[in-house]
Amino acid sequence: MKKISVDDLRIGMFVHEICGSWMDHPFWVSSFVISDRNDLITLQKSSIREVWIDPDKGRDTEPSAPVASPSLVPSLLMETIKEARAIKVATQKTSFEDELVLARGIHARSRGVIHSLLTEARMDIPVNLTTAQHLVEDICNSVLRNSEALISLLHAKTKKTYPYLHAVAVCALMIALGKQMGFDNNLLKRLGMAGLLLDIGKTLLPLSLLNKQARLTDEEFEMMKSHPLLGYHLLQNLGIDDEIILDVCAHHHERMDGKGYPDWLPEEKISIYANMGTCCDVYDAITSERSYKTGWALGQAIRKMAEWQEGQFNRTVFHAFVRTVGLYPSGTLVQLKSGRLAYVVEQHPGSLMTPKVKAFYSTRQNVFIEPLMLDLSKCGDTILNVEDPAKWNFKASHL
Ligand SMILES: [Fe+2]
Ligand SMILES: [Fe+2]
Structure with missing residues (x-):
């Protein structure tokens, strides 16, 4: 007692x-x-x-993880972001197409790096964090040059590659969101590392639970809910003492309405970093194909998240996130007024409604056409609606 x-x-x-x-x-x-x-x-x-x-009859007290101190947030940041809301998408240094070539290399390498990291953690052998840090640096540089190329490649995941590429995708999204919010490079790398490691606690859960095809039972879900604190303690054992990385890991499933886990933290006690983790994690999870569900089309996912924002996301963080991925995130399949189908390839810095797209199919003639880059802010064509690639049987390889 x-x-x-x-x-x-x-x-x-x-x-x-x-x-x-x-x-x-x-x-x-x-x-x-x-x-x-x-x-x-x-x-x-x-x-x-x-x-x-009585801990024998119910939950015991647990040492809960501390929240990252708000003083780490650059002063006046929130106000600045509010003012910037109506202004623009973060600028790109290289074009989407050019960055795609470099991003493919990072994408190919990342799977192996994360695979070894998660396997080492699962087998309780010393984890080599230096390789992970180098990967985060490369991801950070790619996102700083063009925040969309690598992220658009990471949308294409299979059930098998999800556990590895989810970590890389959340890492890249965290850095892109931090860039949109005006953070400095050092903070972006810490956020990237936090994104890469936020689900590491899952490596301590049974594989049968992680790979289960059907919906989880209440009991299994309770077990799954232990991963943030398992991860927090695992990272501490690995010698990680960065308070942002630890905080994001422990609190990326807390919610603004206090209904999150593991600590049911109220809004004012959830750090902006942890909520950035929530936003990136949710977005990547709902847009990916998992063992128990297919992924949502990109443009639909961001609209769904907008419906949930009150309960789950910090409003300012969510608005910055929408600016990061766009209303029509790169990789979204859209139908144009002209009847052409196109993939979004680049956001317009001044307007979320008129991205650059690559048209490749005519719905009027039902044929593939010579791929054509269109700047919707200039060419007069407009987006009619978001299309589900599964309906058309198109693959992301059309990018
Ligand atoms: Fe998680
Ligand atoms: Fe996750």
Whole structure:
């Protein structure tokens, strides 16, 4: 039996006895499992300050992970981003097509690097972080030259490559989002590393759980929910002491409405970095094909996330994220007013509605046409709607 402060109570704990008079709290019984958030808040707001919990009958207290200090966020950053909201997409130093050549090399190398990293972590042998750091540096340089080339390549994942390429994709998205938010290079690399490692705790879960084809049972889902803290402790054991990397790992499943896990942190206690991790992680997960579902079309995913933004994402972070990937992210298949089908290849710096696209198919004649680059801000054609590539049987190789 443990006596704890009501502030340390969590959903799932078994309250054995409430310390204080029954008149000080609204519960009819004094022994019960805290099964919902309202009960937790009621108890925390009552005049009761301490309770006895029984760890054998419910969740035990865990040392929860600290949140990265807000002082790390460059001053006035949030205000600056708010003002920049209406302005533009981060500038690109090289063209999408040129960067694609270099990005293919990084893409090819990354799978092997992450595969060894995750295997070493799973087998509990010393993890070589230097190779991972070099990879993050290369990803960072690619994204700084052109934030879309590598990310568009990383959309094409199979069920088998997902666990490796998800880490690389979240890394690249974190750096691109940080670039959009105006962070310096050093911070971008730390965020990239945080993205690369945020799901590392999953390596400690059984493969049968990770590869399960069907939906998870409640019990399995509870087990899956342990990965942020497992990852946090694993990273600490590996000697990582960067508070941003640790914070993003521990808190990338917390939510603005306080319904996240593992700590049900309220909005004001979730760092901007952890929420950047949430945004990038959710986006990549819902746009990828997984063992139990097919991925969503890119343009649809960002619209779905906009519907969820209140509960899940920090508004400023989410707006910067939309500017990063675009309303029509590169790689999105769109139908143009002219009847042509095209893939989006580059965002327009001043308008999210008029990206550059590569047209390659005529829906009027139902034939492939000679690929043609179109700048929708200049050529007079416009996007009619987002199309699902699966419906047309097109592959990302048309990029
Ligand atoms: Fe995760
Ligand atoms: Fe994830």
